[in-house]
Amino acid sequence: MNEGFLQEQRTLEGDLNSKNSHQNSVDFLMNWFRKRSIFVLAYGTGCGAIEMPPTFTSRYDAERLGIRGAATPRQADVIIVSGYCSFKTLRRIIRTYEQMSNPKYVLALGSCTVNGGMYWDSYNTIKKLEEYIPVDMYVNGCMPRPESILEGFIALQHDIGEGKTSSWQKYEENYEFYRKNQEAVLGKKVEPSYDTDWYLYEGGL
Protein backbone atom coordinates (compact mmCIF):
# COMPACT_ATOMS: atom_id res chain seq x y z
CA MET A 1 0.00 0.00 0.00
CA ASN A 2 1.43 3.38 -0.91
CA GLU A 3 1.89 6.39 1.33
CA GLY A 4 -0.77 8.52 -0.34
CA PHE A 5 -3.39 5.90 0.34
CA LEU A 6 -2.48 5.65 4.02
CA GLN A 7 -2.57 9.44 4.20
CA GLU A 8 -6.12 9.39 2.87
CA GLN A 9 -7.06 6.69 5.36
CA ARG A 10 -5.72 8.80 8.24
CA THR A 11 -7.60 11.85 7.04
CA LEU A 12 -10.84 9.93 6.86
CA GLU A 13 -10.40 8.31 10.26
CA GLY A 14 -9.16 11.51 11.88
CA ASP A 15 -12.69 12.82 11.85
CA LEU A 16 -13.91 9.74 13.69
CA ASN A 17 -11.69 10.13 16.70
CA SER A 18 -12.88 13.46 18.02
CA LYS A 19 -14.55 13.09 21.40
CA ASN A 20 -17.64 14.54 22.99
CA SER A 21 -17.63 14.96 26.76
CA HIS A 22 -21.42 15.11 27.20
CA GLN A 23 -21.94 11.34 27.22
CA ASN A 24 -21.40 8.92 30.07
CA SER A 25 -18.88 6.16 29.52
CA VAL A 26 -21.40 3.38 28.73
CA ASP A 27 -23.07 5.48 26.06
CA PHE A 28 -19.70 6.51 24.72
CA LEU A 29 -18.61 2.88 24.42
CA MET A 30 -21.87 1.74 22.82
CA ASN A 31 -21.80 4.60 20.33
CA TRP A 32 -18.15 3.87 19.60
CA PHE A 33 -18.96 0.28 18.64
CA ARG A 34 -21.99 1.45 16.66
CA LYS A 35 -20.01 3.93 14.62
CA ARG A 36 -17.20 1.46 13.96
CA SER A 37 -19.57 -1.15 12.58
CA ILE A 38 -22.21 -0.11 10.09
CA PHE A 39 -24.21 -2.66 8.14
CA VAL A 40 -25.82 -1.13 5.08
CA LEU A 41 -28.91 -2.67 3.57
CA ALA A 42 -27.91 -3.74 0.09
CA TYR A 43 -31.06 -2.49 -1.63
CA GLY A 44 -31.05 -0.01 -4.46
CA THR A 45 -34.16 2.17 -4.43
CA GLY A 46 -33.34 4.58 -7.25
CA CYS A 47 -30.82 5.53 -9.90
CA GLY A 48 -28.15 6.39 -7.30
CA ALA A 49 -27.82 2.71 -6.45
CA ILE A 50 -25.32 2.51 -9.30
CA GLU A 51 -22.83 4.48 -7.20
CA MET A 52 -23.00 1.98 -4.35
CA PRO A 53 -21.20 -1.03 -5.90
CA PRO A 54 -17.96 0.95 -6.45
CA THR A 55 -18.24 2.33 -2.91
CA PHE A 56 -18.36 -1.14 -1.40
CA THR A 57 -15.96 -2.97 -3.72
CA SER A 58 -12.24 -2.81 -4.35
CA ARG A 59 -11.95 0.70 -5.79
CA TYR A 60 -13.28 2.69 -2.81
CA ASP A 61 -13.51 -0.15 -0.27
CA ALA A 62 -15.92 1.15 2.37
CA GLU A 63 -15.14 -1.91 4.51
CA ARG A 64 -11.92 -0.27 5.74
CA LEU A 65 -14.16 2.11 7.73
CA GLY A 66 -16.26 -0.76 9.07
CA ILE A 67 -19.06 -0.22 6.56
CA ARG A 68 -20.34 -3.34 4.85
CA GLY A 69 -23.45 -4.69 3.21
CA ALA A 70 -26.14 -6.62 5.03
CA ALA A 71 -28.35 -9.11 3.28
CA THR A 72 -31.58 -8.57 5.18
CA PRO A 73 -33.27 -5.61 6.90
CA ARG A 74 -33.14 -7.57 10.17
CA GLN A 75 -29.37 -7.16 10.32
CA ALA A 76 -28.97 -3.71 8.79
CA ASP A 77 -28.22 -0.42 10.56
CA VAL A 78 -28.45 1.95 7.63
CA ILE A 79 -30.84 2.11 4.70
CA ILE A 80 -29.70 4.18 1.74
CA VAL A 81 -32.49 5.87 -0.18
CA SER A 82 -30.61 6.39 -3.39
CA GLY A 83 -32.15 9.15 -5.42
CA TYR A 84 -35.71 9.74 -6.63
CA CYS A 85 -38.38 7.83 -4.85
CA SER A 86 -41.62 6.93 -6.59
CA PHE A 87 -44.80 6.19 -4.64
CA LYS A 88 -44.45 2.52 -5.47
CA THR A 89 -40.90 2.43 -4.07
CA LEU A 90 -41.93 4.47 -1.03
CA ARG A 91 -44.21 1.63 0.12
CA ARG A 92 -41.27 -0.77 0.05
CA ILE A 93 -38.96 1.71 1.75
CA ILE A 94 -41.42 2.25 4.60
CA ARG A 95 -41.96 -1.45 5.06
CA THR A 96 -38.23 -2.19 4.99
CA TYR A 97 -37.48 0.69 7.35
CA GLU A 98 -40.03 -0.58 9.85
CA GLN A 99 -38.54 -4.08 9.69
CA MET A 100 -35.08 -2.88 10.69
CA SER A 101 -34.17 -3.12 14.35
CA ASN A 102 -33.26 -0.08 16.47
CA PRO A 103 -30.98 1.82 16.34
CA LYS A 104 -31.40 2.46 12.62
CA TYR A 105 -30.33 5.29 10.36
CA VAL A 106 -31.33 6.65 6.97
CA LEU A 107 -28.85 8.02 4.47
CA ALA A 108 -30.42 9.93 1.59
CA LEU A 109 -28.52 10.29 -1.66
CA GLY A 110 -28.96 12.87 -4.35
CA SER A 111 -30.91 16.07 -4.81
CA CYS A 112 -34.16 14.22 -5.43
CA THR A 113 -34.45 13.22 -1.79
CA VAL A 114 -33.90 16.82 -0.65
CA ASN A 115 -36.43 18.68 -2.77
CA GLY A 116 -37.44 16.50 -5.68
CA GLY A 117 -34.46 17.48 -7.85
CA MET A 118 -35.14 17.12 -11.54
CA TYR A 119 -38.41 15.37 -10.67
CA TRP A 120 -39.73 18.49 -8.93
CA ASP A 121 -42.98 18.47 -10.94
CA SER A 122 -43.38 14.73 -11.40
CA TYR A 123 -46.81 13.29 -10.64
CA ASN A 124 -45.60 10.03 -9.09
CA THR A 125 -42.49 10.78 -7.04
CA ILE A 126 -42.29 12.24 -3.56
CA LYS A 127 -40.41 15.53 -3.22
CA LYS A 128 -39.11 15.66 0.35
CA LEU A 129 -38.12 12.33 1.83
CA GLU A 130 -38.02 13.59 5.40
CA GLU A 131 -41.78 14.06 5.40
CA TYR A 132 -42.24 10.30 5.11
CA ILE A 133 -39.33 8.78 7.04
CA PRO A 134 -36.74 10.56 9.23
CA VAL A 135 -33.42 11.20 7.49
CA ASP A 136 -30.11 11.23 9.36
CA MET A 137 -27.77 12.41 6.66
CA TYR A 138 -28.15 13.88 3.20
CA VAL A 139 -25.52 13.49 0.51
CA ASN A 140 -26.43 15.87 -2.26
CA GLY A 141 -25.38 15.88 -5.88
CA CYS A 142 -26.80 14.37 -9.01
CA MET A 143 -25.46 11.78 -8.62
CA PRO A 144 -23.03 11.92 -5.66
CA ARG A 145 -19.82 10.12 -6.50
CA PRO A 146 -18.50 7.33 -4.24
CA GLU A 147 -16.17 9.84 -2.56
CA SER A 148 -19.17 11.92 -1.51
CA ILE A 149 -20.98 8.82 -0.26
CA LEU A 150 -17.95 7.95 1.86
CA GLU A 151 -17.88 11.52 3.19
CA GLY A 152 -21.56 11.17 4.03
CA PHE A 153 -20.88 7.95 5.89
CA ILE A 154 -18.03 9.55 7.82
CA ALA A 155 -20.32 12.41 8.84
CA LEU A 156 -22.98 9.91 9.88
CA GLN A 157 -20.42 7.94 11.89
CA HIS A 158 -19.33 11.17 13.54
CA ASP A 159 -22.92 11.91 14.55
CA ILE A 160 -23.46 8.36 15.81
CA GLY A 161 -20.26 8.56 17.84
CA GLU A 162 -21.39 11.77 19.53
CA GLY A 163 -24.89 10.41 20.11
CA LYS A 164 -26.39 13.27 18.11
CA THR A 165 -28.62 11.26 15.85
CA SER A 166 -31.63 9.31 17.06
CA SER A 167 -34.03 9.44 14.14
CA TRP A 168 -35.70 6.13 15.00
CA GLN A 169 -36.94 7.73 18.23
CA LYS A 170 -38.15 10.70 16.25
CA TYR A 171 -40.09 8.33 14.01
CA GLU A 172 -41.71 6.61 16.98
CA GLU A 173 -42.54 9.87 18.76
CA ASN A 174 -43.96 11.62 15.69
CA TYR A 175 -45.53 8.55 14.10
CA GLU A 176 -48.87 10.31 13.48
CA PHE A 177 -47.15 13.05 11.48
CA TYR A 178 -45.28 10.58 9.28
CA ARG A 179 -48.29 8.30 8.94
CA LYS A 180 -50.48 11.22 7.83
CA ASN A 181 -48.00 12.19 5.12
CA GLN A 182 -47.60 8.58 4.01
CA GLU A 183 -51.37 8.14 3.76
CA ALA A 184 -51.69 11.38 1.81
CA VAL A 185 -49.74 9.92 -1.11
CA LEU A 186 -50.26 6.19 -0.69
CA GLY A 187 -53.83 5.92 0.53
CA LYS A 188 -55.03 4.17 3.66
CA LYS A 189 -53.14 0.94 2.99
CA VAL A 190 -49.56 2.12 3.25
CA GLU A 191 -47.56 -1.08 3.48
CA PRO A 192 -47.89 -3.88 0.99
CA SER A 193 -49.86 -6.68 2.64
CA TYR A 194 -47.92 -8.62 5.26
CA ASP A 195 -49.83 -11.85 4.45
CA THR A 196 -47.77 -14.60 2.91
CA ASP A 197 -50.54 -15.44 0.44
CA TRP A 198 -50.88 -11.85 -0.73
CA TYR A 199 -51.65 -13.00 -4.25
CA LEU A 200 -55.08 -14.24 -3.19
CA TYR A 201 -56.24 -10.85 -1.97
CA GLU A 202 -56.84 -7.39 -3.32
CA GLY A 203 -54.11 -6.26 -5.67
CA GLY A 204 -52.84 -9.78 -6.25
CA LEU A 205 -53.75 -12.27 -8.93
Place this chain on the structure above:
Amino acid sequence: MILLDSLLMFITAYLVGFLYYGLYRNITARFQRRFGPPVWQSFFDSIKFFTKEESTSHGWMFYLGPIIMMSGAIMTLLFIPFFTHSEHFRGVSEYGNLFLVLYLLVLGPLGNALGVGTAGNPFGVMGVTRGLSRLFALEMPFYIAVIAIMSLSGSSDIATIAASQSTLNVVAYPLLFIAALFSFIGMMGQSPFDVVGAPVEVYSGPASEFSGKFLALLMSQSAIFTFAKLVLMVHLFLGGAEGFVELLGKTFALFLFVIMFGSIYGRFKTPQSIDFLLKIPTAIAVVGLILATWS
Protein backbone atom coordinates in the same frame (compact mmCIF):
# COMPACT_ATOMS: atom_id res chain seq x y z
CA MET B 1 -10.48 -25.01 39.38
CA ILE B 2 -12.28 -26.55 36.44
CA LEU B 3 -14.60 -23.55 36.34
CA LEU B 4 -11.74 -21.06 36.23
CA ASP B 5 -9.98 -23.18 33.64
CA SER B 6 -13.13 -23.35 31.49
CA LEU B 7 -13.69 -19.63 31.79
CA LEU B 8 -10.13 -18.89 30.65
CA MET B 9 -10.55 -21.31 27.73
CA PHE B 10 -13.80 -19.59 26.76
CA ILE B 11 -12.26 -16.12 26.87
CA THR B 12 -9.19 -17.22 24.91
CA ALA B 13 -11.28 -18.92 22.24
CA TYR B 14 -13.63 -15.92 22.03
CA LEU B 15 -10.83 -13.41 21.49
CA VAL B 16 -8.67 -15.60 19.26
CA GLY B 17 -11.71 -16.68 17.23
CA PHE B 18 -12.66 -13.07 16.55
CA LEU B 19 -9.05 -12.16 15.82
CA TYR B 20 -8.91 -14.97 13.26
CA TYR B 21 -12.18 -13.81 11.71
CA GLY B 22 -10.82 -10.29 11.46
CA LEU B 23 -7.64 -11.59 9.87
CA TYR B 24 -9.77 -13.67 7.54
CA ARG B 25 -11.62 -10.55 6.35
CA ASN B 26 -8.36 -8.64 6.06
CA ILE B 27 -6.58 -11.36 4.09
CA THR B 28 -9.55 -11.87 1.76
CA ALA B 29 -9.52 -8.11 1.21
CA ARG B 30 -5.86 -8.26 0.17
CA PHE B 31 -6.77 -11.05 -2.25
CA GLN B 32 -9.30 -8.67 -3.79
CA ARG B 33 -6.74 -5.82 -3.87
CA ARG B 34 -8.50 -3.92 -1.09
CA PHE B 35 -7.17 -2.41 2.12
CA GLY B 36 -9.59 -4.35 4.28
CA PRO B 37 -11.22 -3.66 7.64
CA PRO B 38 -9.37 -3.36 10.96
CA VAL B 39 -8.30 -6.66 12.49
CA TRP B 40 -10.88 -6.47 15.29
CA GLN B 41 -13.75 -5.55 12.96
CA SER B 42 -15.68 -8.80 13.55
CA PHE B 43 -15.41 -8.22 17.29
CA PHE B 44 -16.79 -4.69 16.89
CA ASP B 45 -19.64 -6.08 14.80
CA SER B 46 -20.60 -8.63 17.41
CA ILE B 47 -20.52 -6.11 20.27
CA LYS B 48 -22.63 -3.71 18.22
CA PHE B 49 -25.23 -6.42 17.60
CA PHE B 50 -25.34 -7.09 21.35
CA THR B 51 -26.40 -3.44 21.83
CA LYS B 52 -29.18 -3.59 19.22
CA GLU B 53 -32.84 -4.29 19.81
CA GLU B 54 -34.75 -7.33 18.62
CA SER B 55 -37.15 -6.92 15.74
CA THR B 56 -38.49 -10.43 15.29
CA SER B 57 -40.27 -13.08 17.26
CA HIS B 58 -41.25 -16.55 16.10
CA GLY B 59 -41.84 -18.38 19.37
CA TRP B 60 -39.46 -19.82 21.92
CA MET B 61 -37.83 -22.41 19.62
CA PHE B 62 -36.58 -19.57 17.44
CA TYR B 63 -34.72 -18.10 20.41
CA LEU B 64 -33.53 -21.51 21.59
CA GLY B 65 -31.81 -22.28 18.26
CA PRO B 66 -28.84 -19.88 18.70
CA ILE B 67 -28.57 -20.87 22.37
CA ILE B 68 -28.30 -24.56 21.44
CA MET B 69 -25.63 -23.65 18.89
CA MET B 70 -23.73 -21.59 21.45
CA SER B 71 -23.84 -24.37 24.04
CA GLY B 72 -22.75 -26.87 21.38
CA ALA B 73 -19.75 -24.69 20.53
CA ILE B 74 -18.76 -24.13 24.17
CA MET B 75 -19.10 -27.83 25.01
CA THR B 76 -16.97 -28.80 22.01
CA LEU B 77 -14.37 -26.29 23.15
CA LEU B 78 -14.29 -27.54 26.73
CA PHE B 79 -13.91 -31.20 25.76
CA ILE B 80 -10.79 -30.44 23.67
CA PRO B 81 -7.64 -29.75 25.74
CA PHE B 82 -5.60 -26.81 24.43
CA PHE B 83 -2.19 -28.34 25.21
CA THR B 84 -0.83 -31.88 25.09
CA HIS B 85 0.87 -32.12 28.46
CA SER B 86 -0.14 -29.04 30.41
CA GLU B 87 -2.17 -29.13 33.64
CA HIS B 88 -3.99 -25.97 32.60
CA PHE B 89 -6.46 -25.25 29.81
CA ARG B 90 -7.80 -28.78 29.93
CA GLY B 91 -11.44 -27.88 30.61
CA VAL B 92 -13.47 -31.03 31.18
CA SER B 93 -11.56 -33.07 28.61
CA GLU B 94 -10.73 -35.84 31.06
CA TYR B 95 -14.44 -36.73 31.28
CA GLY B 96 -14.91 -37.08 27.54
CA ASN B 97 -13.17 -38.40 24.47
CA LEU B 98 -13.05 -38.03 20.71
CA PHE B 99 -16.35 -39.87 20.21
CA LEU B 100 -18.14 -37.30 22.31
CA VAL B 101 -16.47 -34.43 20.44
CA LEU B 102 -17.51 -35.93 17.10
CA TYR B 103 -21.07 -36.04 18.39
CA LEU B 104 -20.93 -32.47 19.67
CA LEU B 105 -19.66 -31.21 16.30
CA VAL B 106 -23.12 -31.82 14.79
CA LEU B 107 -25.10 -30.40 17.72
CA GLY B 108 -24.71 -26.85 16.35
CA PRO B 109 -26.20 -27.53 12.90
CA LEU B 110 -29.12 -29.38 14.50
CA GLY B 111 -29.86 -26.47 16.86
CA ASN B 112 -29.64 -24.15 13.89
CA ALA B 113 -32.11 -26.29 11.94
CA LEU B 114 -34.62 -26.22 14.81
CA GLY B 115 -34.40 -22.45 15.28
CA VAL B 116 -34.46 -21.51 11.61
CA GLY B 117 -37.20 -24.04 10.82
CA THR B 118 -39.51 -22.31 13.30
CA ALA B 119 -38.94 -18.92 11.67
CA GLY B 120 -40.00 -20.20 8.27
CA ASN B 121 -37.90 -17.69 6.36
CA PRO B 122 -37.46 -19.35 2.92
CA PHE B 123 -33.80 -18.32 2.64
CA GLY B 124 -33.04 -19.63 6.09
CA VAL B 125 -34.81 -22.93 5.44
CA MET B 126 -33.00 -23.23 2.12
CA GLY B 127 -29.67 -22.71 3.88
CA VAL B 128 -30.49 -25.28 6.54
CA THR B 129 -31.60 -27.99 4.09
CA ARG B 130 -28.40 -27.38 2.13
CA GLY B 131 -26.38 -27.54 5.34
CA LEU B 132 -27.90 -30.76 6.59
CA SER B 133 -27.57 -32.57 3.27
CA ARG B 134 -23.97 -31.38 3.01
CA LEU B 135 -23.30 -32.49 6.58
CA PHE B 136 -23.84 -36.17 5.70
CA ALA B 137 -21.31 -35.90 2.90
CA LEU B 138 -18.82 -33.99 5.07
CA GLU B 139 -18.92 -36.56 7.83
CA MET B 140 -18.04 -39.56 5.68
CA PRO B 141 -14.36 -38.79 4.86
CA PHE B 142 -13.81 -37.01 8.17
CA TYR B 143 -15.06 -39.91 10.26
CA ILE B 144 -13.08 -42.49 8.28
CA ALA B 145 -9.89 -40.44 8.73
CA VAL B 146 -10.51 -39.73 12.41
CA ILE B 147 -11.43 -43.33 13.25
CA ALA B 148 -8.31 -44.52 11.42
CA ILE B 149 -6.17 -42.12 13.45
CA MET B 150 -7.93 -43.27 16.60
CA SER B 151 -7.28 -46.96 15.98
CA LEU B 152 -3.69 -46.33 14.89
CA SER B 153 -2.88 -44.45 18.10
CA GLY B 154 -4.84 -46.99 20.14
CA SER B 155 -6.66 -44.34 22.14
CA SER B 156 -9.72 -42.15 21.92
CA ASP B 157 -8.33 -39.53 24.26
CA ILE B 158 -7.43 -36.39 22.31
CA ALA B 159 -4.35 -35.46 24.37
CA THR B 160 -3.04 -39.04 24.12
CA ILE B 161 -3.47 -39.03 20.34
CA ALA B 162 -1.58 -35.74 20.16
CA ALA B 163 1.18 -37.01 22.43
CA SER B 164 1.58 -40.36 20.66
CA GLN B 165 2.77 -38.85 17.37
CA SER B 166 6.51 -39.51 17.13
CA THR B 167 6.33 -38.48 13.49
CA LEU B 168 3.42 -36.14 12.91
CA ASN B 169 0.30 -37.80 11.58
CA VAL B 170 0.27 -35.39 8.67
CA VAL B 171 3.64 -36.84 7.55
CA ALA B 172 2.95 -40.44 8.50
CA TYR B 173 -0.56 -40.63 7.01
CA PRO B 174 -0.82 -37.84 4.42
CA LEU B 175 -3.81 -39.39 2.65
CA LEU B 176 -5.88 -39.41 5.82
CA PHE B 177 -4.94 -35.77 6.42
CA ILE B 178 -5.93 -34.72 2.91
CA ALA B 179 -9.29 -36.48 3.22
CA ALA B 180 -9.98 -34.86 6.59
CA LEU B 181 -8.83 -31.49 5.25
CA PHE B 182 -11.48 -31.52 2.50
CA SER B 183 -14.16 -32.05 5.14
CA PHE B 184 -12.55 -29.46 7.35
CA ILE B 185 -12.74 -26.83 4.62
CA GLY B 186 -16.46 -27.58 4.39
CA MET B 187 -16.89 -27.42 8.16
CA MET B 188 -15.25 -24.00 8.18
CA GLY B 189 -17.79 -22.83 5.59
CA GLN B 190 -15.20 -22.03 2.93
CA SER B 191 -15.42 -22.34 -0.82
CA PRO B 192 -15.90 -24.62 -2.69
CA PHE B 193 -18.24 -26.12 -0.07
CA ASP B 194 -19.87 -22.89 1.20
CA VAL B 195 -23.38 -23.68 0.01
CA VAL B 196 -24.92 -23.01 3.44
CA GLY B 197 -24.31 -19.32 3.97
CA ALA B 198 -23.79 -18.75 0.22
CA PRO B 199 -23.55 -14.93 0.07
CA VAL B 200 -25.65 -13.34 -2.71
CA GLU B 201 -27.28 -16.68 -3.52
CA VAL B 202 -29.43 -17.24 -0.40
CA TYR B 203 -28.62 -13.92 1.32
CA SER B 204 -27.05 -14.88 4.63
CA GLY B 205 -28.63 -18.34 4.67
CA PRO B 206 -29.63 -19.67 8.09
CA ALA B 207 -28.85 -16.33 9.75
CA SER B 208 -31.31 -14.40 7.53
CA GLU B 209 -34.07 -14.08 10.11
CA PHE B 210 -31.92 -13.47 13.20
CA SER B 211 -31.29 -9.96 14.41
CA GLY B 212 -29.75 -8.10 17.33
CA LYS B 213 -28.52 -10.17 20.23
CA PHE B 214 -29.26 -13.51 18.64
CA LEU B 215 -27.20 -12.65 15.60
CA ALA B 216 -24.41 -11.57 17.95
CA LEU B 217 -24.74 -14.94 19.68
CA LEU B 218 -24.46 -16.69 16.32
CA MET B 219 -21.33 -14.70 15.45
CA SER B 220 -19.74 -15.46 18.81
CA GLN B 221 -20.51 -19.17 18.58
CA SER B 222 -19.06 -19.32 15.10
CA ALA B 223 -15.82 -17.68 16.34
CA ILE B 224 -15.54 -20.06 19.30
CA PHE B 225 -16.48 -23.11 17.24
CA THR B 226 -13.90 -22.21 14.58
CA PHE B 227 -11.14 -22.11 17.15
CA ALA B 228 -12.32 -25.39 18.73
CA LYS B 229 -12.28 -27.15 15.36
CA LEU B 230 -8.82 -25.76 14.56
CA VAL B 231 -7.48 -27.03 17.90
CA LEU B 232 -9.03 -30.44 17.23
CA MET B 233 -7.36 -30.69 13.81
CA VAL B 234 -4.02 -29.59 15.29
CA HIS B 235 -4.26 -32.31 17.94
CA LEU B 236 -5.26 -35.05 15.53
CA PHE B 237 -2.81 -34.39 12.71
CA LEU B 238 -0.23 -31.76 13.63
CA GLY B 239 1.02 -33.23 16.92
CA GLY B 240 -0.77 -30.94 19.35
CA ALA B 241 0.92 -28.01 21.07
CA GLU B 242 2.92 -27.38 24.23
CA GLY B 243 2.40 -23.65 24.64
CA PHE B 244 0.38 -20.74 23.38
CA VAL B 245 2.90 -19.76 20.74
CA GLU B 246 2.92 -23.23 19.22
CA LEU B 247 -0.88 -23.54 19.44
CA LEU B 248 -1.51 -20.17 17.81
CA GLY B 249 1.17 -20.82 15.19
CA LYS B 250 -0.22 -24.18 14.17
CA THR B 251 -3.88 -23.18 14.25
CA PHE B 252 -3.17 -20.02 12.30
CA ALA B 253 -1.15 -21.88 9.68
CA LEU B 254 -4.05 -24.29 9.19
CA PHE B 255 -6.56 -21.42 9.14
CA LEU B 256 -4.48 -19.50 6.62
CA PHE B 257 -4.33 -22.51 4.34
CA VAL B 258 -8.10 -22.98 4.56
CA ILE B 259 -8.96 -19.35 3.81
CA MET B 260 -6.48 -19.17 0.95
CA PHE B 261 -8.04 -22.30 -0.51
CA GLY B 262 -11.43 -20.70 -0.05
CA SER B 263 -10.40 -17.43 -1.71
CA ILE B 264 -9.15 -19.16 -4.81
CA TYR B 265 -11.96 -21.56 -5.63
CA GLY B 266 -15.52 -20.87 -6.68
CA ARG B 267 -18.60 -22.40 -5.13
CA PHE B 268 -19.92 -25.87 -5.88
CA LYS B 269 -23.65 -26.37 -6.17
CA THR B 270 -25.16 -28.48 -3.38
CA PRO B 271 -25.39 -31.74 -5.41
CA GLN B 272 -21.92 -31.13 -6.80
CA SER B 273 -20.35 -30.69 -3.38
CA ILE B 274 -22.12 -33.78 -2.00
CA ASP B 275 -21.07 -35.79 -5.05
CA PHE B 276 -17.50 -34.60 -4.76
CA LEU B 277 -17.20 -35.23 -1.02
CA LEU B 278 -18.71 -38.69 -1.24
CA LYS B 279 -16.44 -39.68 -4.13
CA ILE B 280 -12.95 -38.20 -4.05
CA PRO B 281 -12.18 -37.43 -0.36
CA THR B 282 -13.98 -40.61 0.74
CA ALA B 283 -11.94 -42.66 -1.74
CA ILE B 284 -8.74 -40.97 -0.52
CA ALA B 285 -9.71 -41.71 3.07
CA VAL B 286 -10.41 -45.39 2.32
CA VAL B 287 -7.10 -45.78 0.46
CA GLY B 288 -5.32 -44.02 3.31
CA LEU B 289 -7.00 -46.34 5.81
CA ILE B 290 -5.93 -49.44 3.87
CA LEU B 291 -2.34 -48.20 3.44
CA ALA B 292 -2.11 -47.26 7.12
CA THR B 293 -3.37 -50.62 8.37
CA TRP B 294 -1.03 -52.45 5.99
CA SER B 295 2.15 -50.81 7.12
